[in-house]
Amino acid sequence: MKKKGIGLKVPAPSKVCSDKKCPFHGSIRVRGKIFLGLVISDKMARTVTVTWPGRRYVPKYERYEKRRSKLKAHNPECINARKGDVVLIAETRPLSKTKHFVVVKVLGKESKKEMLKQEALQEQEAVTPDKQKNKPLEEDKTSKKKQEEVKSGER
Numbered sequence: 001m002k003k004k005g006i007g008l009k010v011p012a013p014s015k016v017c018s019d020k021k022c023p024f025h026g027s028i029r030v031r032g033k034i035f036l037g038l039v040i041s042d043k044m045a046r047t048v049t050v051t052w053p054g055r056r057y058v059p060k061y062e063r064y065e066k067r068r069s070k071l072k073a074h075n076p077e078c079i080n081a082r083k084g085d086v087v088l089i090a091e092t093r094p095l096s097k098t099k100h101f102v103v104v105k106v107l108g109k110e111s112k113k114e115m116l117k118q119e120a121l122q123e124q125e126a127v128t129p130d131k132q133k134n135k136p137l138e139e140d141k142t143s144k145k146k147q148e149e150v151k152s153g154e155r
C-alpha cells in the first residue's frame, strides 16, 4: 500500500503491516482527541489498555483527589506497543465494542521521564492552591482574636 500521512505530526513506523485497522497501512482515519498514556496491559491480540493520571477537585475538603483514565486502544502490528511503554493514542471510528482509539506512536524512555515529571508538577500545582486558600483563613482567625482581645479589654 502507498505510504500516506495520517494528519498528525507522527512519523510512520519503520515496519509495514497488513492490518486493516492500522492508521498507516490500513483504511482507518484518525480524528478527534489525542492522549499520551502508559500501556498497562498487552495481553489481548492487537489491543492494549492505556492509562493516564488526572485529578479532580473535591470541594468539601478543598483538595484534589487522584483519578485515572483508562482506555482500550488498537495496537497495529507495525507499532507493537508493549506493557510499560508510553504511547500516543488518537481517536478513530469505533473499531469494536470497546475500542475507538489507536496507538500511533511509541515514545522513548526520555518521554517516560517527562511524563513522570508532568505528574510531579501536577501534584505540586494541586498543593499550591490549598496553601493560598489557607493563608487568608489564618489571617481571619488572627483578626478575630484581636477583636476578641479588644472586646475583653473593653470589659
Ligand SMILES: [Zn+2]
Pocket (backbone or CB within 6 Å): 015, 016, 017, 018, 019, 022, 023, 024, 025, 026, 076, 077, 078, 079
Ligand atoms: Zn501498520
